[in-house]
Amino acid sequence: MRAYLAGALFCLLTAAAAAAAPSATAPCPDCSLVLIGLDDVRADRVKAASMPRLERFARDAAVFTQAVSPAPWTLPAFVSLFTALHPSHHGVVNRYSDPSVDPPVPAVLGKSAPGARTLADVLRAKGFRTAAFTGGAGLSGASGLSSGFEVYADSRSFGGFDLSVPEALAWLETRKAGERFFLFVHGYDAHGFHAGHFPPEEDERFRSRRDEGIGGARPPADREERGRRERRYDEALGRLDRNLAPLLDRLDRPELRGKVVVAVVGDHGEELFEHGGVDHGLTLYDELLRVPLLLRVPGVKGRRVGFQVRTLDLMPTLLELLGAAPDPALAAQMEGVSLLPALRGETMTLDAFSETDFLLHASLRSLRTADGWKGIYDRRTQKTQVFRPASDPGERRDLAAKAPARRQELEGRILAAFDQEPLAPGAQAVVSGRWKKVREGGEVWLFDLWQDPLRGMSKVQAQRPAAVPPEILEKMRREGYW
Numbered sequence: 503m504r505a506y507l508a509g510a511l512f513c514l515l516t517a518a519a520a521a522a523a524p525s526a527t528a529p530c531p532d533c534s535l536v537l538i539g540l541d542d543v544r545a546d547r548v549k550a551a552s553m554p555r556l557e558r559f560a561r562d563a564a565v566f567t568q569a570v571s572p573a574p575w576t577l578p579a580f581v582s583l584f585t586a587l588h589p590s591h592h593g594v595v596n597r598y599s600d601p602s603v604d605p606p607v608p609a610v611l612g613k614s615a616p617g618a619r620t621l622a623d624v625l626r627a628k629g630f631r632t633a634a635f636t637g638g639a640g641l642s643g644a645s646g647l648s649s650g651f652e653v654y655a656d657s658r659s660f661g662g663f664d665l666s667v668p669e670a671l672a673w674l675e676t677r678k679a680g681e682r683f684f685l686f687v688h689g690y691d692a693h694g695f696h697a698g699h700f701p702p703e704e705d706e707r708f709r710s711r712r713d714e715g716i717g718g719a720r721p722p723a724d725r726e727e728r729g730r731r732e733r734r735y736d737e738a739l740g741r742l743d744r745n746l747a748p749l750l751d752r753l754d755r756p757e758l759r760g761k762v763v764v765a766v767v768g769d770h771g772e773e774l775f776e777h778g779g780v781d782h783g784l785t786l787y788d789e790l791l792r793v794p795l796l797l798r799v800p801g802v803k804g805r806r807v808g809f810q811v812r813t814l815d816l817m818p819t820l821l822e823l824l825g826a827a828p829d830p831a832l833a834a835q836m837e838g839v840s841l842l843p844a845l846r847g848e849t850m851t852l853d854a855f856s857e858t859d860f861l862l863h864a865s866l867r868s869l870r871t872a873d874g875w876k877g878i879y880d881r882r883t884q885k886t887q888v889f890r891p892a893s894d895p896g897e898r899r900d901l902a903a904k905a906p907a908r909r910q911e912l913e914g915r916i917l918a919a920f921d922q923e924p925l926a927p928g929a930q931a932v933v934s935g936r937w938k939k940v941r942e943g944g945e946v947w948l949f950d951l952w953q954d955p956l957r958g959m960s961k962v963q964a965q966r967p968a969a970v971p972p973e974i975l976e977k978m979r980r981e982g983y984w
């Protein structure tokens with residue numbers, strides 16, 4: 503319940519955009535849907551030279567050049583994509599809701615946000631046949647992502663499109679003519695943990711760099727190491743493009759070309775040493791938040807959309823495109839808005855909130871405003887960085903000291919959006935999930951109960967272990983996301 507009340511605030515913050523989006527006749531009420539999830543693909547590295555097949559697809563698609571993810575890593579980002587809820591509202595912010603017990607308690611959408619429906623839930627209820635072929639790992643169905651899918655393939659770890667695309671093509675052959683379907687195809691081809699991304703000696707170096715980052719250290723990389731890492735990443739995007747091509751080719755065949763909405767979306771980007779690190783999850787800079795988002799709708803002309811949108815907007819957009827209007831409860835759940843006005847050439851004004859509590863080694867919240875400002879608030883230090891991404895796309899110049907009024911405004915909006923239980927006058931403490939806000943000596947402090955449980959031991963609620971099979975728990979451990 504609290505998640506939905508909190509969601510209402512995000513909706514208020516984007517009310518101007520919602521009000522400016524008149525309902526429209528669904529452009530393709532008989533269409534099926536293919537959703538392609540490009541794991542670890544950052545928007546600024548998608549180029550014709552390395553990804554010619556995707557570039558060809560883009561000619562007939564709406565290409566959103568400023569699409570922002572609500573989270574910088576796989577699990578919370580995909581749960582957000584499938585629910586249109588921010589991570590702190592769907593609650594699947596890490597693989598475990600409680601890592602402090604043995605066995606740790608996995609986070610499960612049905613428990614953290616009871617009643618929340620996924621895109622697959624909604625389309626299945628409308629009679630769509632549903633199937634998902636994923637690379638596993640963060641896409642494990644155990645977290646609730648498999649909800650609504652009749653078929654959900656997630657057995658491998660960091661698998662690529664070389665495996666999921668043939669499975670998806672085989673499934674397409676089995677469908678009956680005239681049956682509407684929702685097919686989700688996902689691949690980790692660009693991920694550093696994908697087999698073959700690095701030669702063995704570079705793989706070891708990548709993993710040790712990643713572990714150093716998680717441990718809080720970011721030793722500088724020289725030009726040679728940066729260049730090599732960038733080349734490996736671009737090579738991986740090239741392989742991704744080649745592995746994805748058979749699916750895009752199949753979707754171009756006449757029997758599907760005019761009958762399928764095709765969405766291509768990234769979940770988050772990848773650090774290539776821009777802020778000292780590799781991999782993803784620990785920061786909220788644009789190399790992690792800006793992702794590709796392309797939408798091809800039969801009968802709708804391709805265009806480039808240069809204003810900011812959120813991947814949270816994809817679910818409401820797809821439902822409207824497919825003529826699957828949300829009921830009031832679903833409309834209240836979804837924190838994104840339909841992007842149909844953008845497909846008609848209208849401008850929208852959308853602010854983007856993002857967050858991470860990656861493995862409990864970071865706790866950051868950000869706001870990227872439609873008018874070009876960005877604030878990143880660190881919940882541990884209670885400090886806010888301020889950037890102007892349009893003129894400083896690398897986010898190198900922190901303007902917090904030079905623009906104190908802007909810093910205050912951004913910080914105030916971030917706190918209002920994420921800290922739903924402000925400390926009331928006279929109150930000494932309030933607990934919100936794992937966070938405890940305490941008034942001490944005239945100051946208000948925020949404590950992370952998982953990092954500092956003594957601060958709030960009396961208030962921490964014991965959690966019952968979820969019924970997740972031991973072999974899945976073991977697989978999660980092996981994949982190294984804790």
Ligand SMILES: [Zn+2]
Nearest residue numbers: 541542576769
């Ligand atoms: Zn990912």
